[in-house]
Amino acid sequence: MTLGEIAQTRLSEIASCSATGAGVTRLPFTPEHRLALNHIRHWMTAAGLEVHMDAAATLVGRLEGPVGSKTLLIGSHQDSVPNGGRYDGIMGVLLPCLALEKLHSDGETLPFSVEILAFADEEGVRFPTALLGPRALAGTYDNSVLDLADQDGVTLRAAITEFGEDPPQLDRLARNPADILGYLETHIEQGPVLETHDAPLGVVTGICGIERNNVRFVGRTGHAGTVPMADRRDALVAASRLIASVADTAKATNTVRATVGAISVQPNAVNAIPETADFPLEVRSISDEARQDFTDQIRVLGAQIARDSGLAFEMEQTYVQPAVACDIDLSETLAGAVQHAGFPLITLPSGATHDASAMSDLCPIAMLFVRCKHGLSHRPDEHANAADMNAAVDAIAGFLASLAASGSTRNHHEPPL
Ligand SMILES: [Zn+2]
The missing domain is CATH 3.40.630.10 (Zn peptidases)
Structure with missing residues (x-):
């Protein structure tokens, strides 16, 4: 043996x-x-x-x-x-x-x-x-x-x-x-x-170092049938755009792994425009500098997405381990x-x-x-x-x-x- x-x-x-x-x-x-x-x-x-x-x-x-x-x-x-x-x-x-x-x-x-x-x-x-x-x-x-x-x-x-x-x-x-x-x-x-x-x-x-952030988009809710598409401030649509960018941006770095593993939406109803979307963003990298650069990029991008669609945007770091x-x-x-x-x-x-x-x-x-x-x-x-x-x-x-x-x-x- x-x-x-x-x-x-x-x-x-x-x-x-x-x-x-x-x-x-x-x-x-x-x-x-x-x-x-x-x-x-x-x-x-x-x-x-x-x-x-x-x-x-x-x-x-x-x-x-x-x-x-x-x-x-x-x-x-x-x-x-x-x-x-x-x-x-x-x-x-x-x-x-x-x-x-x-x-x-x-x-x-x-x-x-x-x-x-x-x-x-x-x-x-x-x-x-x-x-x-x-x-x-x-x-x-x-x-x-x-x-x-x-x-x-x-x-x-x-x-x-x-x-x-x-x-x-x-x-x-x-x-x-x-x-x-x-x-x-x-x-x-x-x-x-x-x-x-x-x-x-x-x-x-x-x-790898790890950081976690709470990300929040705040828009305006409304009736899914009556509010015209051009007038919407849909928090989930904005969140989706940012989440897709998280994956694309991380892929381009080669050293960063970034994950959005959960999301919560309010009012969370089939016929209501989402007013808020909250999700955790977890970022890991062997390079603390690459991780911080990545998070900075996502923060700028999130603010821009929010500005373009008339929403409020917050991103707050809740945990960091070098x-x-x-x-x-x-x-x-x-x-x-x-x-x-x-x-x-x-x-x-x-x-x-x-x-x-x-x-x-x-x-x-x-x-x-x-x-x-x-x-x-x-x-x-x-x-x-x-x-x-x-x-x-x-x-x-x-x-x-x-x-x-x-x-x-x-x-x-x-x-x-
Ligand atoms: Zn183990």
Whole structure:
């Protein structure tokens, strides 16, 4: 059995730690989460790691390196979306465990410590917040999130405490950046680029920035049969023109992905001219400058469309998260490992947020993407094949071996032995 086939078996086993329904539904701090930790604990123990759960309910497996050595963090998340797949997140916890098993059986020892992290909550489905685990490590979490409640009124504080941990201890989790070599995350691509290139693996250049805007056109309602076409101030017609331009303008940039995924119209009746049209505009790009330029263009265009048809126009930014670049040195080491393992080097940005986004506040990050079938994720038929996961295990093991050979893994606080 290859390590990729072992990965496939273990992922199908842990997929049973799920609430009922199609696919995998594993929300944080639930009985399913607790069952999953038993599997992960076994994977970590088999990889020679000492296992404990921290105060953010992150399962931490540590391989102790020589005295005074830095620590390389590797991980991803255990949770899923409702009716999600069996690879998103959890695969990035399993494959590095297998890579450590492989290095161990090859007789390699590492001159640094390694920790594999299984974060509790990345998807942010249960609570209106996410990424508590990596934020606690980076020292960037906000205490007030502990008071946020799920739809049953259970606060995050109560959920973690009930799960067996102690939220007041969270502030002790922050790591000293000087002790950390970096953070590596392996994740399914969740898009079609690797499949298009017929490549099993991709090295991520960075994680796209995201902004969201509320856009509003206000016109005048009236009877659908009596108001002449020339006299209309139809908010939905104006919104439609702008939405079509959003897609065309984004297509022309090559770097921006822009989406209008919802719209609400008033009075919303079959025989009434729409008075208002409100929609969210979400924009993502690996370049913050390209994203801002794009949004500026859309704002000008919207104002012009409104002026031309006698409407009012508003556009207000409601959320912004800057892009995060992957570390050049770590990414080059990872790229070398991918090629050394015999695979083509494809580099690509991540359009989705990951635990690595929050970890970037602590230390340099790198990300490895694994091809997924038809680019599909967050659904029961999400799939990565055993050969591709085997390729990823080889690349992770190669990455660790290259870092070991590079000699830059000691903590600068400590004098050399
Ligand atoms: Zn994920």
